[in-house]
Amino acid sequence: MGKIQLNLSVVNRFGVLVRISELFARRGFNISSLEVHETSDPDVSEMTIVAYGDDYAHTQMLRQLGKLHDVISIK
Amino acid sequence: MKIAGSDILVETLIEQGAEVVFGYPGGQVLNIYDSLYLKSDRIKHIITAHEQGAAHAADGYARATGKVGVVIATSGPGATNLVTGLANAMLDSVPMVAITGNVPCNLLGKDSFQEVDIVGITIPVTKHNFMVTKTEDLADTIRQAFRIAKSGRPGPVLVDIPKDVQVNTAEYEPVPVVEPFALKTASEEAIEKAAAMIAESKKPYIYCGGGVISAGAEKELALLSEKMDAPVGCSIMGLTALPVSNKRNLGMTGMHGHFVASKAKNDADLVITLGARFSNRATGNVAKFCQGAKMIHIDIDAAELDKNVTVDLGIQGDVKDAISRIIEKISPAFHPDWWKEIEEIKKFEAENTAAQIGTLTPYDVIETVNSYLPDDTPVATDVGQHQMWAAQKYRFETPRTFLTSGGLGTMGFGMGAAIGGCVATGKRTVLFTGDGSFGMNLNEMTTAVSQNLPLIVVILNNGVLGMVRQWQAAFYNEHYSQTTLERKTDFPALARAFGAKGFAVTNVDELHAAMKEAVETNGTVLIDCAIHMDERVLPMIPPGGAIENMILS
Numbered sequence: 001m002g003k004i005q006l007n008l009s010v011v012n013r014f015g016v017l018v019r020i021s022e023l024f025a026r027r028g029f030n031i032s033s034l035e036v037h038e039t040s041d042p043d044v045s046e047m048t049i050v051a052y053g054d055d056y057a058h059t060q061m062l063r064q065l066g067k068l069h070d071v072i073s074i075k
Numbered sequence: 076m077k078i079a080g081s082d083i084l085v086e087t088l089i090e091q092g093a094e095v096v097f098g099y100p101g102g103q104v105l106n107i108y109d110s111l112y113l114k115s116d117r118i119k120h121i122i123t124a125h126e127q128g129a130a131h132a133a134d135g136y137a138r139a140t141g142k143v144g145v146v147i148a149t150s151g152p153g154a155t156n157l158v159t160g161l162a163n164a165m166l167d168s169v170p171m172v173a174i175t176g177n178v179p180c181n182l183l184g185k186d187s188f189q190e191v192d193i194v195g196i197t198i199p200v201t202k203h204n205f206m207v208t209k210t211e212d213l214a215d216t217i218r219q220a221f222r223i224a225k226s227g228r229p230g231p232v233l234v235d236i237p238k239d240v241q242v243n244t245a246e247y248e249p250v251p252v253v254e255p256f257a258l259k260t261a262s263e264e265a266i267e268k269a270a271a272m273i274a275e276s277k278k279p280y281i282y283c284g285g286g287v288i289s290a291g292a293e294k295e296l297a298l299l300s301e302k303m304d305a306p307v308g309c310s311i312m313g314l315t316a317l318p319v320s321n322k323r324n325l326g327m328t329g330m331h332g333h334f335v336a337s338k339a340k341n342d343a344d345l346v347i348t349l350g351a352r353f354s355n356r357a358t359g360n361v362a363k364f365c366q367g368a369k370m371i372h373i374d375i376d377a378a379e380l381d382k383n384v385t386v387d388l389g390i391q392g393d394v395k396d397a398i399s400r401i402i403e404k405i406s407p408a409f410h411p412d413w414w415k416e417i418e419e420i421k422k423f424e425a426e427n428t429a430a431q432i433g434t435l436t437p438y439d440v441i442e443t444v445n446s447y448l449p450d451d452t453p454v455a456t457d458v459g460q461h462q463m464w465a466a467q468k469y470r471f472e473t474p475r476t477f478l479t480s481g482g483l484g485t486m487g488f489g490m491g492a493a494i495g496g497c498v499a500t501g502k503r504t505v506l507f508t509g510d511g512s513f514g515m516n517l518n519e520m521t522t523a524v525s526q527n528l529p530l531i532v533v534i535l536n537n538g539v540l541g542m543v544r545q546w547q548a549a550f551y552n553e554h555y556s557q558t559t560l561e562r563k564t565d566f567p568a569l570a571r572a573f574g575a576k577g578f579a580v581t582n583v584d585e586l587h588a589a590m591k592e593a594v595e596t597n598g599t600v601l602i603d604c605a606i607h608m609d610e611r612v613l614p615m616i617p618p619g620g621a622i623e624n625m626i627l628s
Contacts, residue, residue: 015194015206022198056381063378069203069223 001052003032006061008047009072012038016070020047023064029053044072077244080210081106084174084236085114087217090249093145093172095119095136095498097129101149102189103176106241121498121526123491124518126153130160130173131491131516132498135478137169139453139496141291143224147174151189154235155196159485161231162200166482167312168289170229172220173201179239180208194235202230208237210245218253226255228376229289258375261392261400268388269371269397270404272345276369278413279305280343282328285312285481286350286374292395293474296349297321299398304410306417308336310351311466311481319470325417329357331463334424334614334625339417340365341622348372350394353383354482355618363621373397428614429628433607437461437535439583440604441468444505444533447590453478453496453504457489457512460541463612465507487515493530494522503529503594510536510560520573523599531593532575532601534566537608545611549626559608570601579603 010016017036024031032050039046051061065071078086084107088096099122100108111120123129126148133144144164148157154175164171178187194206203223207216213236220232273279281303287296293316300307300323307317308328317324325336340346346368351357358364361384370386372379373394380389390397431438441464448454450472456462456479471477478496480488489508497504513534523530540558547555567577576596578589586604593600615626 018195019198026199060378060382063380067376067378 001054004051004053004058004061006049006051006065007075008049008065010045010047011070011072012043012045013070016045019068019070020065023068024051027060027064029057029061076246078247079106079110079242079244080213080236081110081241083210083213083245083247084217084241085110085118086247086249087214088145089114089118090252091218091221092142092252093118095121096145096147097121097123097132097136097495098147099123099126099129099149099153101153101176103150103178103238104147106238107147107174107176121522123494123522125516126156127159127487128491128494128516128519128522130157131163131488132495133171133173134160134164134169135455135492135495136499137164137171137495138478138492139475139499141475142499143170143172143221144495145172145174149189150175150177150193151191154191154193158196158200160491161197161233163480163483163485163488164231165200165202167480168229168285169231170224171231172217172224173231173233175233175235176241177206177235177237180237181239183237193233197233200231201233204233204235206235206237207240210240210243213240213245214247218250222253222255227258228286258393258396259391261373261390261397265388265390265392266397266400266404269347269390269401272369272371272388273303273347273401273405276345277410278342278344279303279410280340280346280368281305281307282310282340282346282348282351283307283313283316284310284349284351286394287313287316288474290350290375290393290395292349292398293317295395295398295402298402302402302405302407304408304414306339308332308340310354310357311479313351314466315471315474315477318472320472327466330359330616330618331467331612331614333467334428334627335417335420337616337622337625338420342416343368345369345371348386349398350374352379355383358384359616360619360621424614424627427627431610433610435580435582435586435604435606437464437606437610438468440533440535440586440606441465441507443583443586444507444531444590445469447594448503448505451502452476453493453500453502455479455489455493455496455504455506457506457508458484458486459509459512460545460610460612461507461509461512461535464535486512489513490516490519490523493532494519494526494528497528497530498526503531505531505533507533507535509541510534510538510562510564510566511540517569520570520575520599524574527598529597530599532570532599534601534603535606536566536603537606537610538562539608541608541610542612544608549617566601566603575599575601577601577603579605581605
């Protein structure tokens with residue numbers, strides 16, 4: 001199975017990491033690595049997630065993450 | 076002027092259009108209940124017997140009206156008792172706002188009395204949730220909760236409010252009701268492609284889900300099916316979008332749907348799915364699902380496209396807008412040969428479906444009760460065989476009149492939902508339930524009676540957990556493990572103990588007599604209908620099966 005890298009801008013608020021990692025767990029997607037750090041904007045954090053999955057999983061990850069209100073943008 | 080957080084909360088609820096809220100008081104929401112007491116002339120609170128009942132009532136209220144249902148519970152067990160109600164609303168895309176109290180901020184994370192991380196617990200069963208830690212943020216958070224709940228694909232939102240946030244003061248200025256986020260609309264290219272596919276089709280089929288009702292696209296659906304001359308089959312959530320009396324309505328599809336509705340979908344050369352998510356109960360074996368058809372799927376939620384079923388044309392966008400634009404692009408079509416085929420299937424279904432067996436059959440119950448009630452009657456159900464019989468047989472003519480737990484399949488949903496629907500519409504409401512489901516939340520009879528609700532509770536009583544029994548009979552060698560209840564409950568006497576009227580009926584004549592009295596009664600009535608324990612829900616597509624596996628007798 002291939003690896004997928006997702007770069008997210010998220011709201012910098014407690015619980016956001018749980019919300020995002022829970023989505024991966026709930027949908028059955030395995031995370032290979034996850035890194036999160038603050039940015040120069042105190043309201044925004046950046047997240048880099050590498051996860052296992054095929055094209056189907058990739059599309060689902062993008063679309064399901066896109067529904068979370070704490071996710072500002074996905075690259 | 077600065078006012079207390081609890082007053083800000085209640086003012087914001089009123090400001091956002093909440094006329095009725097359901098809930099249950101407790102230690103960490105005492106301030107909220109004090110504010111509700113002082114403002115009771117502007118907002119009505121209905122206390123239930125249990126927070127789960129309150130959550131289902133808020134859900135039923137929302138389903139019946141399309142408005143956001145509101146429920147309030149205290150911290151800890153009050154909050155956890157909402158979880159089933161939230162999951163139920165989440166899976167059926169019902170707009171709800173749940174307010175929970177919590178311990179003061181300085182006691183959070185200390186395992187304080189009645190402290191629970193309800194935000195953490197409800198992440199997977201809410202569209203979004205919040206914990207408010209500053210009173211200044213409270214009003215805007217509540218507004219945001221309403222906005223998220225009713226925008227796009229609706230859903231439940233929970234707001235957790237620690238007690239000190241309710242006590243502290245902040246400035247409050249009323250604002251107008253928040254508008255939903257702007258809806259995404261289908262691209263012109265997608266609409267043109269869909270219109271071209273429709274023009275080529277000789278055997279079109281429209282598959283209607285709950286999204287059509289959420290979008291308020293019932294009229295557009297009827298126009299589309301007329302212009303395409305296409306049959307319409309519904310998921311359980313899509314029932315009521317098209318009147319049963321509409322000749323193009325084939326009824327429910329799926330595991331226990333009408334054979335004709337599922338078979339025509341299977342035989343179609345084009346299936347247009349509107350606001351549905353292809354649940355496994357609706358599709359059966361997805362590999363064999365509508366193999367010969369081109370598929371168009373229109374949904375407001377992009378994540379539903381190609382999630383369970385891969386389609387030829389997936390369109391993200393407001394269903395109402397998309398249908399209207401497709402209608403403009405297509406010419407009227409006539410498919411007499413296709414309809415002849417469908418009529419043949421209908422005939423086959425009528426001739427080959429096994430008859431029900433008892434003196435008072437389940438269909439007798441649904442049809443007799445139906446005959447006494449006007450078309451706009453809210454009809455709630457619990458979950459199980461009675462739910463399927465109601466979905467198959469009740470003649471729904473008005474949108475939003477079917478309050479049923481489609482996705483989560485929550486036994487115990489019915490009493491709360493019926494109360495919510497009855498309160499929301501002010502109309503006499505009927506609940507079809509089973510002796511198993513009713514047992515789960517029958518405590519809410521207290522709520523119906525104390526509110527003097529014109530509610531008719533119809534129990535299809537077979538003395539067994541009928542749906543599980545049916546599976547045990549078909550797939551588990553008739554090992555009736557824990558499904559033969561042998562309870563001695565006297566339901567009419569129980570109804571009287573709650574302060575309601577109660578009748579027991581064993582044949583159609585007795586049911587007529589009971590219904591005549593029920594519709595004349597200004598209050599809650601229970602009718603205990605004795606049905607045979609071996610009645611089955613037919614047709615049935617076995618789990619993971621396809622149309623050719625459908626059991627008719």
